[in-house]
Amino acid sequence: MDYQYIIGARLKNESEKIKKQILEKQLGDGQILCIKTQAKTRLIVAYATNRSIKDEHNRKRGLQRLEKQIKAGKLTKSNINNKGYNKYLKLVGDVSVEINYEKFNNDKSWDGLKGYRTNTQLSDKQVIENYKNLWYIEKAFRMSKTDLRIRPIYHRLRHRIEAHICISFTAYCIYKELERVLYQEKSNLSLKKSADLTHNMYQITYTLPESKHTKSQLLRMDDDQAELYHIINKNF
Numbered sequence: 001m002d003y004q005y006i007i008g009a010r011l012k013n014e015s016e017k018i019k020k021q022i023l024e025k026q027l028g029d030g031q032i033l034c035i036k037t038q039a040k041t042r043l044i045v046a047y048a049t050n051r052s053i054k055d056e057h058n059r060k061r062g063l064q065r066l067e068k069q070i071k072a073g074k075l076t077k078s079n080i081n082n083k084g085y086n087k088y089l090k091l092v093g094d095v096s097v098e099i100n101y102e103k104f105n106n107d108k109s110w111d112g113l114k115g116y117r118t119n120t121q122l123s124d125k126q127v128i129e130n131y132k133n134l135w136y137i138e139k140a141f142r143m144s145k146t147d148l149r150i151r152p153i154y155h156r157l158r159h160r161i162e163a164h165i166c167i168s169f170t171a172y173c174i175y176k177e178l179e180r181v182l183y184q185e186k187s188n189l190s191l192k193k194s195a196d197l198t199h200n201m202y203q204i205t206y207t208l209p210e211s212k213h214t215k216s217q218l219l220r221m222d223d224d225q226a227e228l229y230h231i232i233n234k235n236f
Contacts, residue, residue, distance in 0.1 A: 009115030052112025
């Protein structure tokens with residue numbers, strides 16, 4: 001299927017031609033550069049001054065941490081890797097570990113730049129705005145693995161696995177709708193607290209011996225439970 005997508009781009013992993021094109025542009029605060037990489041794909045690069053300040057702060061903090069570790073003798077050849085700010089380290093001789101300050105200084109050119117790759121027909125600004133909503137998706141995945149317990153899946157047949165995921169997705173929709181309603185009602189109850197409150201909310205069903213009528217009655221609730229019940233009963 002011809003899916004449309006917006007993904008983050010690792011600018012430093014682009015071709016030398018594209019990297020040169022990005023750096024030569026010298027974008028100012030709020031400016032955007034669009035580069036067509038394929039027939040239907042484009043690379044969008046945006047610069048923000050506040051992001052540049054944050055990037056520089058994080059680089060310097062990472063450098064200070066490395067300098068401190070080297071001074072304490074905690075960095076050796078055996079634990080050198082290219083993760084995080086360890087990329088600024090280099091081996092000198094057999095066992096001497098030093099910081100590559102040239103690489104550190106060169107990275108300053110990329111401070112404040114953020115890349116997005118897409119094949120959509122959205123405008124450059126719309127792509128960036130839509131990408132900012134990524135945290136909602138990430139939050140949903142974290143929730144599906146924790147609060148909604150979508151994993152582990154103790155099934156092997158496809159229709160059972162699909163049913164399990166469908167139930168979890170339905171629960172997530174209810175969860176989000178409750179979040180919306182609590183906000184709408186200006187309630188101080190959080191989603192987690194609301195879920196916890198329901199664990200001790202009980203209802204009994206009984207049949208009158210003479211009339212044979214069946215009735216249901218909620219048992220006594222505390223103030224928070226009563227508030228939650230009122231909100232749910234009003235909106236659902």
